[in-house]
Amino acid sequence: MKRNRLKRNHLIQLLLSIVIVLLIGFVSSRVFFRIDLTTDKRYSINESTKKALEDLDDIVYVKVYLDGDLPAAFEELRRSVLETLEEFRAYAGSNIQYEFIKPAASENQETRNEIARQLIDKGLNPRTIRVEDKDGYKTKYLFPGAVIIYRGEEVVLNFIESNGTGRTAVEPLINDAQEKLEYNFLNKIREVTSVFPSTIAFISGHGELRRMESISFARELDKMYSVKLVEPDEYIYALRDSLRLKYDAAIIAKPRNKFSEKDKFIIDQYVMHGGKVLWLVDYIDVHMDSLSRKSTTQALPLQRQLNLNDMLFNYGVRINTGIIQDLRSAPIPVNTAAMGAEPQFTPTPWIYFPVLAPRPIHPITTNIGPIRTEFINPLDTVGQNSEVKKQILLKTSQYSRVVSSPALIDLSIINQKPDPQRFRSGPQNVAVLLEGNFQSAFKNRLVEDFTQNAFFDFKEKSKKTKMIVVSDGDIAKNPVITRNGERQSLPLGSDKWFEDINFSGNKPFLLNAVNYLTDDLELVALRGRKFELRLLDRQKLRNEKTFWRALNIGLPILVMLVVALIFNFLRKYRYAQKS
Secondary structure (H helix, E strand, C coil), X not given: CHHHHHHHHHHHHHHHHHHHXXXXXXXXXXXXXCCCCCCCCCCCCCXXXXXXXXXXXXXXXXXXXXXXXXXXXHHHHHHHXXXXXXXXXXXXXXXXXXXXXXXXXXXXXXXXXXXHHHHHHHCCCCEEEEEEECCEEEEEEECCEEEEEECCEEEEEECCCCCCCCCCCHHHHHHHHHHCHHHHHHHHHHHHHCCCCCEEEEECCCCCCCHHHHHHHHHHHHCCCEEEEECCCCCCCCCECCCCECCCEEEEECCCCCCCHHHHHHHHHXXXXXXXXXXXXXXXECCHHHHHCCCEEEEEECHHHHCCHHHHHHHCEEECCCEEEECCEEEEEEECCCCCCCCCEEEEEEEEEEEECCCCCCHHHCCCCCEECCCCCCEEECCCCCCEEEEEEEECCCCEEEECCCEEEEHHHHHCCCCHHHCCCCCCEEEEEEEECCECCCCCCCCHHHHCCCCCCCCCECCCEEEEEECCCHHHCCCEEEECCEEEECCCCECCCCCCCECCCHHHHHXXXXXXXXXXXXXXXXXXXXXXXXXXXXXXXHHCHHHHHHHXXXXXXXXXXXXXXXXXXXHHHHHHHHC
């Protein structure tokens, strides 16, 4: 009877186990969930990404050129790409298809060279790296990137930024690529599937940055938006027509010439009808090139010349004409060679080029690197419009001060050690976000016949909209150099004189600003993701390699032996008790 009861209990337990397993399988097939236990949510994707993937209406095919015998760091990147694409498939289903391709699979050298040439022509950036193994060092020639195809259209995604220097360690580059995988894939999928992308207007006609000086910023925007160069030229419908806005946002980058009242009216009514504006405006006219010919130059105020002060003041911002000096500053080249010797240029901090360190006080400034500026002005928020919310985005360091303009810029100050006691003005505001309902700068300034004319569609108060004001136009200016007799534009954030100096914050800050203005908040959030880089101590790994290998192999065996001995002892003890 005891034996029958025991059999019945075992049978019930088995049936219950089978029922529970089947029930779990049934529920999991009906209810979709994923759990990410990592502290930095490395394996989670943004809600907006999920929605974008679920909304795909056709197959997006991804060819990843990262396969085969890879160095450990790139194998980790390959695994991250695979996990990201698998995560995408969990929400997009069969609309995300992919394959991993080994570019150097052929044994024929000519075939490999031809494939490499084709990939370079497509836009994939090759990387030649030296990696350490047990036999020393070896060279790897890789194409860490992908080609994304949708309905015959192709876009190229390079996982690693091309402007990294040869001295940059592999691990930080890989970690940076892993952080940006979701953002880059989503951005490229949006680019290739978008039929009617948002439009961005670069305002011209007032001495704004020349094309070669803003081409790096414009090219980055062109990957996400349709970018147009627009000169208002006093045409009332330059930025809007009678039915809608022509552009989702407008950028005014470092104007040098006067805005006419008609052009100001066009921009003002664009804002009143819901348009967004990124103002990159400074009130100082100074030319660094003149310091290469003589030791001094003049910094002259442009406040009256630009004719924008009353307009910005009305919206809630005042840009002052003072010049900020900051001990945390970018370098300029200084010849330190002896008299008569070949010139030798050394990077020397220049207090007129403050380097901003953004704080994570807003999605626009979260996880943004150092930002380079030139001859920047302080700004204040003004006005009592309770319907406009103002938030400071960027400040200089606490070791700053403001000098009045006009001012004499003297190169000889680089030979003097700055006195920290003279830089006690504290952080200076240099960028502000304004959101809400703005009052027109032309309210109570126009005759009734004009304001009541339906053709002009004049509005005294704006729809809910937003704008960002930065008191430096050079923040969007990429370096331009002359090489082999030709002028070339360098990437935004790179240094004109020193290749190994790069300011990584300029581009992402500006892109975040435009994304925020155009309500592409998911791109802002994804660009701000950071993963903690957990690297092994290579020296410790070499010294203790034998110990850890023995531990990993021997400990499981030892545990199994101990468990077996304990089980055997308990079994013998139990049967000894019964007898």
